[in-house]
Amino acid sequence: MENQPLFDPSELPPASPAQPGVKALPYPLWTEHKATLIFRYLRYFVYITKHGTYIDGFAGQQNEQHDNMWAAKLVIESEPRRLRHFHLVEIEKKKIPDLEALKSASDASRNRPKRTVDVYQGDFNIEIDRILSANTIKPKEATFCLLDQRTLNVTGSRSRRSPATSR
Numbered sequence: 001m002e003n004q005p006l007f008d009p010s011e012l013p014p015a016s017p018a019q020p021g022v023k024a025l026p027y028p029l030w031t032e033h034k035a036t037l038i039f040r041y042l043r044y045f046v047y048i049t050k051h052g053t054y055i056d057g058f059a060g061q062q063n064e065q066h067d068n069m070w071a072a073k074l075v076i077e078s079e080p081r082r083l084r085h086f087h088l089v090e091i092e093k094k095k096i097p098d099l100e101a102l103k104s105a106s107d108a109s110r111n112r113p114k115r116t117v118d119v120y121q122g123d124f125n126i127e128i129d130r131i132l133s134a135n136t137i138k139p140k141e142a143t144f145c146l147l148d149q150r151t152l153n154v155t156g157s158r159s160r161r162s163p164a165t166s167r
Contacts (some may be wrong), residue, residue, distance in 0.1 A: 013147070034071070035068065035069050035070060035071040035074055036068070036074075038071045038074070038075065038146060039071070039074040039075060041079060042075055042078060042083065042144060042151070043056070043078060044165060045080075045142070045144060046080060046082035046083055047080075049082070049142035050082055051082055051084060051141065052082065052083045052084070052085075052141065052142040052143060052144060052146075053083065053084070053085040053086070053087070053091060053136075053137050053142070053143045053144070054083050054085070054086045054087070054090050054143075054144050054146070055074055055086075055087045055089070055128075055131065055143065055144070055145040055146065056071065056075075056086075056089065056125065056145075056146045056148075057074045057089050057124040057128070057145065057146060057147045057148065058089070058090065058091070058146075058147070058148040059071075059072040059088035059089055059090050059095075059119075060072075060090040060092055060095030060096075060098065060101055061073070061095060061098050061100060064098075066166055069161045071146060071148070072086075072088055072099070072102065073102055076102060076115075076117065081115065082113075083115070083144075084113060084114075084115050084116065085115070085116050085118075085136065085137070085141075086106075086115065086116065086117040086118065087118050087120065088102075088103075088117065088118070088119050088120065089120045089122065089124045089127045089128070089131075090119070090120070090121060091121070091122060091123050093121055093122070096118075096121045099119045100119055102122050103117040103118075103119055116136075118131075121161060124147070
C-alpha cells in the first residue's frame with residue numbers, strides 16, 4: 001500500500017520569514033521584579049500588622065552578581081524593622097554560607113528591635129515541620145511564607161499547614 005499525503009502541499013500557507021535574532025537577557029528579569037514585589041508587599045504587610053515572621057522556603061541567592069534579586073536579603077534589610085523572626089530554608093549546601101553571612105550581618109546590626117534569623121539547610125518539605133513544631137510562631141503572629149517558583153516540588157499537605165494547625 002502506498003503512503004498518501006494527508007493534505008495537498010499546494011494548499012499550505014507560505015513559510016513565515018526568518019525571525020530576527022534576539023539576545024537573551026543577562027539574568028532573569030522576572031527574578032528581579034519578583035524580589036522587588038515581595039519587598040514592597042512586605043513593607044505594607046508590616047505597616048498593617050506591626051510585627052511578623054518571614055519564612056523563605058528557597059532562600060538562597062539565585063544570582064550572585066545581583067543582590068537586588070535576592071528576596072531574603074531585601075526583606076531582612078527592609079525598613080521599618082517590624083518583622084522580628086526569619087526562617088531561611090535552602091536545600092543547596094553551597095548557598096548556606098551566604099545565608100549565614102546575611103544572618104551575621106543582621107545580628108551585628110545596631111538597629112533595634114532585636115531579630116532572630118534561623119538558617120536551615122535541607123528540603124523545605126521536611127524543614128517546615130521542624131519550624132512549625134518548634135512552636136516559635138505564636139497563633140496570632142502574622143506570618144508570610146515565600147515558596148519561590150524556581151521549584152514546584154512542594155508537598156501539598158505541608159504547604160497548607162499553619163502554625164495553628166500543626167500542633
